[in-house]
Amino acid sequence: MADDRFHVYDTTLRDGAQQEGLNLTVADKLAIARHLDSLGVGFIEGGWPGANPKDTEFFRQARTELDLKHARLAAFGATRRAGVKAADDPLVAALRESGAPVVTLVAKSHDRHVELALRTTLEENLAMIRDTVSHLRAEGQRVFLDAEHFFDGYKSNPAYALEVVRTAAEAGADVIALCDTNGGMLPDELGEVVQEAVRSSARVGIHCHDDTGCAVANTLAAVQAGATHVQGCANGYGERSGNANLFTVVANLQLKRGFDLVPAGALADMTRIAHAITEVTNVTPNSHAPYVGTSAFAHKAGLHASAIKVDPNLYQHIDPAEVGNDMRMLVSDMAGRASVELKGRELGYELTPDHTKALVKEVKNLESQGYTFEAADASFELLLRDTVRGERRRHFEVESWRVIVERTKGGELVSEATVKVHAKGERIVATGEGNGPVNALDKAVRLALEQLYPELAKLELVDYKVRILEGTHGTDAVTRVLITSSDDRAEWSTVGVAENIIDASWQALEQAVTYGLLRAGRETL
């Protein structure tokens, strides 16, 4: 477990999930939690059990599905309602029953919010904090408190804001995280207020949003003022302008301020982890993200090759290898020997050095074209099998395919696809219709093959992601398609890349079906 003296507290699964367009399933949340744990964060806030069924389910599954090495899970929730006992409040009960070792309670610390939003008295709000914290402590959970709107509250009524901090600390909260909920603070003023709170003898944490573009700097200013608990989100996810980017905060503190927050080996995996999480969220990764962006250490101009050779550190603020990034910029270069061997072993293959070498070369080549294998395990496994056998083998061979998209005289939009395949010595032609060209293609190929492989009836296309990879002025843009498929037991993902979106989709579809047949026990031809 992570050291308790300084907390790295991730709230991607709760506050980060407030980001527009970000919609995480329980499986997504579990996958992200595993990535965060492998980075070595101390706490993972999983959601608000009791407030929404998905989060309740997350905590239920986490007990059996999550085997965390570093992190402890935290359940987020509010202090009890006004006028009831904490022991009798069903939402407090949900926190208790979540099984999470830590509960993070959110409480109002801004006098006007207490009156206008909670519609209760300042004194009752303090009682709610006192009662809920001590109740959960008595029941055996560790309690942190998020002091919501703390900085604006401090401006409105400093004595009351500090009273909230003291009350929570006295009731047994281990940490009082001061929240810049509206995100409007600048570092100098924020640092001064944090110092005031630290003087009130509570252990202080910090929770910042990026509305002034200063979330990371505000977090650092709070640490300098005495905060020993930093909250943030993977890749800076969060509503409005996002939360403090936890990766940037950790890298800054560890590499530039000498903090020992996560294992050095884990930090060297940060770039990969940051990208793996974007594949789960399907939020386009920010290529300019500090430390982990694909462009973060890319140089375009003004450089003197000879000087770089003599001393590369003259042109970069850290050695990119410390965060698993690369001066020459391509994330594909991360696909080193070790990770390919590791992945092969995970899949149950023992690769010879020659196989590994060939596979690394092929992965690098494909990734430079826009492929990604981080989120397309099934495509990687097919590639691996082909490499080990020295040839490409499939359950079926495609003779041709055709997609027609048509706007008819009546104004109707029709999408239709025909595929011609050979399998088991037969030639099959099938046509499918869909609400779009890819949907039609999917139907056609399954219609064709189901005659020979009835198990394909169980196969389902459950997710289709498309991303246009940046080209100059859009004209040379390449399309990457990721398809997630499932049978009745598991899910797998495949990838296709081409200028033509339909061609890219076909590649991913063909692999999805092939992998589905392998899973069903059908050996390739």
Added chain:
Amino acid sequence: MADDRFHVYDTTLRDGAQQEGLNLTVADKLAIARHLDSLGVGFIEGGWPGANPKDTEFFRQARTELDLKHARLAAFGATRRAGVKAADDPLVAALRESGAPVVTLVAKSHDRHVELALRTTLEENLAMIRDTVSHLRAEGQRVFLDAEHFFDGYKSNPAYALEVVRTAAEAGADVIALCDTNGGMLPDELGEVVQEAVRSSARVGIHCHDDTGCAVANTLAAVQAGATHVQGCANGYGERSGNANLFTVVANLQLKRGFDLVPAGALADMTRIAHAITEVTNVTPNSHAPYVGTSAFAHKAGLHASAIKVDPNLYQHIDPAEVGNDMRMLVSDMAGRASVELKGRELGYELTPDHTKALVKEVKNLESQGYTFEAADASFELLLRDTVRGERRRHFEVESWRVIVERTKGGELVSEATVKVHAKGERIVATGEGNGPVNALDKAVRLALEQLYPELAKLELVDYKVRILEGTHGTDAVTRVLITSSDDRAEWSTVGVAENIIDASWQALEQAVTYGLLRAGRETL
């Protein structure tokens, strides 16, 4: 012209253009300069004349094409080479001849860079600065100096770094901008170093990069330490993790620190300007950008409607209207009456209040579906004409179209399109082939119509941009296509939006051809 006491200095066209994937034409640069001027920045760094032909051409065209209201142009370039006189250095001559009222010279201030990259002595570097600054001053230009790698240089050899500042100031440079070229600084340390430089009695500026996620905070720390000149880029463009986002810096200083940097009316136009620039660069706008992002004031959860009604400012750090943004989040809401009237007048139409009202409603409706008219003037004009006339009129009516994308038995990828149109009482069927479905569709429609409208032979599709607008998990993603077309005299852009990329492309193509016919003097039916 902008006030000289505090400089807002934009370097989008020079340092911002170093961003990977950003490739600006001269016309793009002129368009961006106009947008920046309308925001009221004080200085626009246009590029490095003499170092590359595009930048030389920019300064040439700027003399006649740019009518700047607030900003002054700055030409960027290096101090003279070692061992020659500034007056004899052709690159210095290009700066002199650029016609720019300001020259910003970049000079080394890091001892190791002088020795390793410039390969000259520390003394000669000072002489190069002294000579170049005084030469350009004597020739009548104002001179600023970018002290490259200043902060790393200060760590390596503080006396020398400060000597560079003093030398430039004594030679007549108005401002010495301290550059955190590698972007590795954090605000506390940076502020202390800036104070040192300010004590050397030069006017100090600041130039930050975002490699630690602190570019904005570093800029603010420098201002607090006495800097009176801030450099940055529109939307935070720039190499690696980007430059300081000038919009965020200006909004922070003006709205939170009481600086009077740009006219209040211009600040209220900042969101629109930020997005208009993304349409020129075709860089996907960051929806989470502070102040100007579409999500910057969007709320998803945890809010109490009644409290918001009583006091919306409890839930936002500024009034979004101050930067032209909207609490309810849609940029479409920017399409207010005034801007539609203005745009109509620009195009030569006098709109009645009823027409304006109807048009605003239609624009908002379409923008909420993903359309954008900021960069699709031709689509806007067609919409306006339809609104004024109360009906949709075109030169041709489309009966149907069909696109076939096929992978043949031989492995060849074929894209073919057929369109059936009615025009001038005739029914025409034409088929085109292309290297992709959209290319095929473009060929087919022009082949069909050229028989009746020979002027279409001049029409050319010059740019095709496609963007997948974010949906939840990609599945409901909508595709937006922007097409730029030209005849022999001008360019115009049209937009299409649909789930199906081919349908979206068709919409934009059809409008492109219609607008081309209008331009050629063909009245619509």
